[in-house]
Amino acid sequence: MVHVYSSQGTEFVRRVGKYILEAQDEALRDDPKAHFIVGISGGSLVKTLYEALVQDQEFAPKVRWSQWQLYFVDERIVPLDDPDSNYGAFKNGVLNPLAHRDGHLNLGPTVFAINESLVNGGPAEKDQLAKEYAEELPSSPFDLLLLGCGPDGHTCSLFPGEKHRYLLDLKEPVAHVSESPKPPSDRITFTLPIIEQASRVAFVAGGEGKKQVMHQIFDKHDTSLPTARINSLIPTKVSWFVDPGAWQLVQTVKPE
Numbered sequence: 001m002v003h004v005y006s007s008q009g010t011e012f013v014r015r016v017g018k019y020i021l022e023a024q025d026e027a028l029r030d031d032p033k034a035h036f037i038v039g040i041s042g043g044s045l046v047k048t049l050y051e052a053l054v055q056d057q058e059f060a061p062k063v064r065w066s067q068w069q070l071y072f073v074d075e076r077i078v079p080l081d082d083p084d085s086n087y088g089a090f091k092n093g094v095l096n097p098l099a100h101r102d103g104h105l106n107l108g109p110t111v112f113a114i115n116e117s118l119v120n121g122g123p124a125e126k127d128q129l130a131k132e133y134a135e136e137l138p139s140s141p142f143d144l145l146l147l148g149c150g151p152d153g154h155t156c157s158l159f160p161g162e163k164h165r166y167l168l169d170l171k172e173p174v175a176h177v178s179e180s181p182k183p184p185s186d187r188i189t190f191t192l193p194i195i196e197q198a199s200r201v202a203f204v205a206g207g208e209g210k211k212q213v214m215h216q217i218f219d220k221h222d223t224s225l226p227t228a229r230i231n232s233l234i235p236t237k238v239s240w241f242v243d244p245g246a247w248q249l250v251q252t253v254k255p256e
């Protein structure tokens with residue numbers, strides 16, 4: 001069963017933070033020197049991560065950043081300092097404030113970014129960029145994927161609609177997507193096989209703008225939407241963190 005947790009404001013942030021720390025501690029329990037392997041999306045998640053893991057006085061000291069290996073579940077094919085870069089947003093939103101927290105330098109996670117030298121190339125270079133990112137992936141499954149949900153039901157850069165349906169059938173772990181309906185048009189994205197193998201998958205989705213799509217996902221079970229497809233593929237591994245604004249139209253599922 002998919003778990004759904006509804007809360008708002010600080011409580012929302014803290015629920016997400018608590019869940020991430022549980023996943024971290026589980027991954028490091030048997031071997032305290034192991035790595036915690038995490039994939040994150042862009043968008044509003046970055047602010048939630050900052051608030052939960054850097055700003056929160058109780059949670060921040062419990063994050064074992066130096067053992068984190070962090071990947072992007074999707075990335076826009078732009079230079080890393082471009083305002084559209086997910087890496088850039090994470091660097092500005094989490095890594096920089098973390099590095100200077102408490103007046104001394106702190107170790108952050110090991111972060112895997114795209115090969116920036118390929119971003120201005122043509123389609124062949126962009127395919128190569130996706131291939132190289134796949135080669136950087138860990139040999140074991142992800143401990144945790146933290147995903148967003150667009151108002152159209154996309155997640156990672158797996159978009160709904162006829163034109164992008166092929167994305168849900170891809171077997172390679174990372175794909176180059178062109179003509180993304182959400183700019184910028186060229187991206188890389190994790191695909192379903194790598195998501196299915198992850199130990200835990202969490203969607204973090206707040207705001208009124210998501211209310212229609214939540215109804216489509218949870219009441220209508222519209223599995224043409226990539227988010228709903230993931231729910232149906234690996235229900236026991238999926239959790240949703242939502243707020244009342246996003247959840248207001250859903251009738252058939254009661255959040256915890």
Ligand SMILES: O=C(O)[C@H](O)[C@@H](O)[C@H](O)[C@H](O)COP(=O)(O)O
Nearest residue numbers: 041042043044045148149150156
């Ligand atoms: O690169 C991207 O476009 C993002 O990774 C994207 O997939 C995001 O996660 C969703 O669009 C939800 O974004 P919000 O949380 O900001 O609504």
